[in-house]
Amino acid sequence: MSFASLLRSPLAACLAVAVTMGMTTLPAAAQVAREAQVPAPQDAPYPGTITLRVDAGDTRQGIFRVHETIPVKPGKLTLLYPQWIPGNHSPSGPIAMLAGLKLSANGKPVAWMRDKYDVYAFHLDVPAGVSSLDATFEYLSPRRGGFEMTDRMLMLEWDKVSLYPAGYYSRDIKVAPSVTLPAGWQFGSALETATHTGGTTTFKPVSYNNLVDSPIYAGRYFKRVNLTPPDGAPVHLDVVADAPKYLAITPEQLKAHQALAMQAVQLFGSHHYDHYDFLFSLSDVLAGNGLEHHQSSEDGMGADYFTAWADNAPNRDLLAHEYVHSWNGKFRRPADLATPNFNVPMGDSLLWVYEGQTQYWGFVLTARSGLWTPEQFRDALAMVAANYDVNRPGFQWRTLEDTTNDATAAHRQSLPYRSWQMSEDYYSGGQMMWLAVDAKLRALTHDQRSLDDFARAFFGVDNGSYVTRTYTFDDVVAALNAVAPFDWAGFLKARVDALDPPLTEGLAAAGWKLVYTDTPSAYEKQYDARRESPRHLFNFAWSIGLTLDKHGEINDVRWNGPAFKAGISTGAKLVAVNGQAYSRDALKEAIAAAKGNQAPIALLLKYQDQLQTVSIDYHDGLRYPHLERIAGTADYLGQIIAARH
Numbered sequence: 001m002s003f004a005s006l007l008r009s010p011l012a013a014c015l016a017v018a019v020t021m022g023m024t025t026l027p028a029a030a031q032v033a034r035e036a037q038v039p040a041p042q043d044a045p046y047p048g049t050i051t052l053r054v055d056a057g058d059t060r061q062g063i064f065r066v067h068e069t070i071p072v073k074p075g076k077l078t079l080l081y082p083q084w085i086p087g088n089h090s091p092s093g094p095i096a097m098l099a100g101l102k103l104s105a106n107g108k109p110v111a112w113m114r115d116k117y118d119v120y121a122f123h124l125d126v127p128a129g130v131s132s133l134d135a136t137f138e139y140l141s142p143r144r145g146g147f148e149m150t151d152r153m154l155m156l157e158w159d160k161v162s163l164y165p166a167g168y169y170s171r172d173i174k175v176a177p178s179v180t181l182p183a184g185w186q187f188g189s190a191l192e193t194a195t196h197t198g199g200t201t202t203f204k205p206v207s208y209n210n211l212v213d214s215p216i217y218a219g220r221y222f223k224r225v226n227l228t229p230p231d232g233a234p235v236h237l238d239v240v241a242d243a244p245k246y247l248a249i250t251p252e253q254l255k256a257h258q259a260l261a262m263q264a265v266q267l268f269g270s271h272h273y274d275h276y277d278f279l280f281s282l283s284d285v286l287a288g289n290g291l292e293h294h295q296s297s298e299d300g301m302g303a304d305y306f307t308a309w310a311d312n313a314p315n316r317d318l319l320a321h322e323y324v325h326s327w328n329g330k331f332r333r334p335a336d337l338a339t340p341n342f343n344v345p346m347g348d349s350l351l352w353v354y355e356g357q358t359q360y361w362g363f364v365l366t367a368r369s370g371l372w373t374p375e376q377f378r379d380a381l382a383m384v385a386a387n388y389d390v391n392r393p394g395f396q397w398r399t400l401e402d403t404t405n406d407a408t409a410a411h412r413q414s415l416p417y418r419s420w421q422m423s424e425d426y427y428s429g430g431q432m433m434w435l436a437v438d439a440k441l442r443a444l445t446h447d448q449r450s451l452d453d454f455a456r457a458f459f460g461v462d463n464g465s466y467v468t469r470t471y472t473f474d475d476v477v478a479a480l481n482a483v484a485p486f487d488w489a490g491f492l493k494a495r496v497d498a499l500d501p502p503l504t505e506g507l508a509a510a511g512w513k514l515v516y517t518d519t520p521s522a523y524e525k526q527y528d529a530r531r532e533s534p535r536h537l538f539n540f541a542w543s544i545g546l547t548l549d550k551h552g553e554i555n556d557v558r559w560n561g562p563a564f565k566a567g568i569s570t571g572a573k574l575v576a577v578n579g580q581a582y583s584r585d586a587l588k589e590a591i592a593a594a595k596g597n598q599a600p601i602a603l604l605l606k607y608q609d610q611l612q613t614v615s616i617d618y619h620d621g622l623r624y625p626h627l628e629r630i631a632g633t634a635d636y637l638g639q640i641i642a643a644r645h
């Protein structure tokens with residue numbers, strides 16, 4: 001995924017060789033730039049309508065077959081494969097999965113050449129007398145995990161299965177899409193159907209922006225559930241599942257999901273969609289996605305989301321999070337993220353609003369709707385808070401705002417020392433900050449106003465519109481000042497733009513404190529047990545400072561924590577604990593036995609074929625986070641998660 005860095009490094013290497021050899025023929029930067037041939041986007045209508053046909057019938061081999069017909073005029077043309085995908089916040093377009101590209105006009109082949117410096121750009125000359133260009137190619141979806149197609153369901157993201165002409169704003173390009181699905185499958189999408197013949201559905205033409213923003217989830221086992229709030233625009237849950245039994249929804253579950261739609265509309269006082277569709281995959285095979293769109297979202301959970309409800313509290317904030325993005329992220333968007341097309345780099349610096357406040361409302365709306373109990377909300381928040389209490393030493397060298405670069409810099413690869421490197425902390429660090437803002441607004445206004453008022457004023461304008469409205473840091477500050485005058489610029493900068501930001505202080509301001517006990521919360525126990533929890537990780541981050549899986553493989557070692565100081569590396573395998581073969585319980589018992597005394601925690605590790613014995617000098621026992629009321633203070637947290645009527 002690091003195409004940008006891969007592209008740059010060979011050039012850098014060549015320049016370095018030339019310099020050391022004393023050569024004087026280095027290309028000037030301007031000369032290099034002149035050779036780049038991708039036309040800059042202009043805000044002018046692209047003439048004609050592109051026809052895009054996608055055959056998604058080959059689910060067994062994971063192949064999407066694409067036939068695109070593009071109105072053209074003779075001369076130079078550049079076709080682009082989308083690179084900067086909204087919501088990914090990074091140049092993540094899977095260009096390597098495009099194969100078999102063939103261009104033709106009037107039945108004759110047309111040659112293409114990829115740009116020298118931009119692997120997402122294909123140049124060609126449209127011959128004289130040609131007004132229509134045919135492009136065919138395949139998009140080869142991942143075949144070893146990360147599945148986008150199974151024999152029971154698929155996700156179709158249009159940016160992966162289309163090329164578009166360079167030189168235009170993508171909102172100025174019109175596309176008439178169609179899809180062919182396996183026989184008998186049903187689908188959900190924000191797109192409007194025009195015609196349906198055989199297995200092929202043709203949609204009403206939309207702008208290329210709207211197309212990329214309107215994926216399709218389809219499946220053999222499908223159910224459409226109505227969540228529309230009273231007097232509201234239509235909201236539906238379009239569920240595809242691994243088997244029919246996973247589609248069963250109890251009346252209580254239905255009520256909570258309907259409450260989610262109602263509570264969100266209550267919060268924002270508006271909607272920014274004609275109709276909204278949660279494209280919801282319940283699968284243990286399909287990739288578990290979470291991607292926001294204006295009028296829909298892609299949401300993936302385990303197959304037993306409904307059927308094992310009592311054990312499934314972790315990550316149940318997903319639907320709320322992605323739904324909030326319709327207001328925060330899609331409708332209101334940081335100015336540097338609102339780019340003219342999908343191949344202009346995005347600026348991620350305000351993601352602590354876009355993602356951070358969405359993370360905040362995602363938790364809050366999950367509780368307000370009853371998808372979480374107040375206790376589950378607090379236990380989930382305690383785990384977030386504990387990370388910012390002890391598990392982010394990286395704030396000694398980088399700021400919360402600097403982590404907005406991680407989507408591009410680290411593109412979610414596994415990191416050896418995550419607590420020190422950090423990763424996309426603008427989500428949860430931002431969430432902790434917005435809790436502090438909410439509590440501050442309540443204190444400043446003697447409980448008269450809150451972050452609800454900010455949300456309604458900032459995201460709730462232009463009811464019914466889904467034309468993106470951009471904002472800057474100053475706009476955020478002005479909107480907060482309109483709710484309650486204060487030095488908001490200083491308050492925000494002290495948290496997003498400073499080292500060692502006070503990100504956990506919002507808890508106390510909301511009437512609660514973070515405590516640790518030797519017993520995990522019911523929520524954390526579920527978190528450890530979940531199939532989709534990352535690699536079944538057992539969390540000892542808050543005690544000896546590591547996480548590991550059931551096989552003993554160490555996933556992360558907290559920088560400068562007790563395990564780190566003992567010399568343990570991420571990636572090592574824990575073989576034995578105090579002479580006992582490793583198990584989670586054996587490690588727990590050893591940590592508990594060393595509490596308050598000098599007893600060592602002796603670990604036998606295997607790493608790179610070497611065995612090593614280390615002793616961890618740690619005597620504070622097992623530590624799991626919980627929230628506890630601060631007596632005599634206002635319970636803002638309780639007020640924040642109370643359902644609105």
Ligand SMILES: [Zn+2]
Binds near residue numbers: 355
């Ligand atoms: Zn998000």
